[in-house]
Amino acid sequence: MNDTNLKPSAPALPDQPRTPRIRRSAPEGVDYPKEIKSFVRRAGRTTTGQTKAFEDLGPQFLLPYQNSALDFVAAFAAAAREADTPNSRPTILEIGFGMGEATAAIAALMPEKNFLCCEVHEPGVGALLKRIGEQGLNNIRIVSHDAVEVIDHMLPLQSLDGVHIFFPDPWHKKKHNKRRLIQAPLIAKLAARLKVGGYLHCATDWQPYAEQILEVLSAEPLLKNTASNSHPELVGYAPKPHYRPLTKFENRGIKLGHGVWDVVFERV
Numbered sequence: 050m051n052d053t054n055l056k057p058s059a060p061a062l063p064d065q066p067r068t069p070r071i072r073r074s075a076p077e078g079v080d081y082p083k084e085i086k087s088f089v090r091r092a093g094r095t096t097t098g099q100t101k102a103f104e105d106l107g108p109q110f111l112l113p114y115q116n117s118a119l120d121f122v123a124a125f126a127a128a129a130r131e132a133d134t135p136n137s138r139p140t141i142l143e144i145g146f147g148m149g150e151a152t153a154a155i156a157a158l159m160p161e162k163n164f165l166c167c168e169v170h171e172p173g174v175g176a177l178l179k180r181i182g183e184q185g186l187n188n189i190r191i192v193s194h195d196a197v198e199v200i201d202h203m204l205p206l207q208s209l210d211g212v213h214i215f216f217p218d219p220w221h222k223k224k225h226n227k228r229r230l231i232q233a234p235l236i237a238k239l240a241a242r243l244k245v246g247g248y249l250h251c252a253t254d255w256q257p258y259a260e261q262i263l264e265v266l267s268a269e270p271l272l273k274n275t276a277s278n279s280h281p282e283l284v285g286y287a288p289k290p291h292y293r294p295l296t297k298f299e300n301r302g303i304k305l306g307h308g309v310w311d312v313v314f315e316r317v
């Protein structure tokens with residue numbers, strides 16, 4: 050055995066120099082580096098009922114994502130016929146409907162309105178299709194795609210009468226806050242797509258997110274707060290609008306003593 054073998058093992062190398070990060074900027078017209086998404090595609094089992102709903106109702110109620118403006122009248126023509134309303138009907142956009150419980154309840158309450166609903170979670174899309182079948186709804190169309198891209202490419206300026214964003218993912222950890230859906234650039238795009246007098250309604254059960262939502266919406270020049278709450282802790286927040294149902298999820302939270310904050314702004 051020679052001496053070298055008796056030497057203690059070499060101390061760990063100081064931090065290896067990292068391969069320098071190349072800061073790449075996007076070529077004009079190309080989204081790069083990739084945008085941070087407000088969602089991760091969760092694994093989740095699609096039930097047999099949801100699969101059947103996809104097969105039976107998908108062709109009628111799913112709209113493919115497209116790179117051009119959506120023709121609202123054509124997309125909701127059957128709904129207008131059934132409700133005996135004019136072809137051009139108010140349209141509400143919903144972002145992130147989850148399993149669609151609130152969506153279906155609201156659409157049932159307002160058959161005279163179109164509900165254009167975006168969700169990326171496949172079992173959720175199946176669940177809403179199933180509700181559409183069970184409740185005989187005709188005024189919902191689903192785009193199973195990132196809502197941010199739908200807004201950018203499919204929705205003309207001043208085309209919406211309302212926007213619903215209920216319980217968007219709170220991304221609790223500080224390092225994940227950047228994934229939150231409700232940030233100034235998205236709100237500016239939504240405000241520009243609302244008609245004058247249209248509304249943007251957000252609800253959350255996470256107070257720091259509620260504060261962020263209030264701050265971001267208040268800073269958007271095209272929006273005005275509808276709230277006139279004088280309770281010191283609730284200044285800026287709206288009473289729960291009658292149409293937003295208490296879902297199972299929200300009821301559970303309320304029983305546990307959690308708060309819920311509604312924020313409703315109007316397009317000026």
Ligand SMILES: C[S@@+](CC[C@H](N)C(=O)[O-])C[C@H]1O[C@@H](n2cnc3c(N)ncnc32)[C@H](O)[C@@H]1O
Nearest residue numbers: 087088145146147168169170195196215216218
């Ligand atoms: C916490 S869940 C809330 C679901 C439902 N609104 C509720 O109140 O139960 C948020 C949902 O938003 C969806 N989501 C997040 N970002 C989205 C995006 N950019 N486009 C479409 N859906 C999105 C997620 O897939 C998730 O189902």
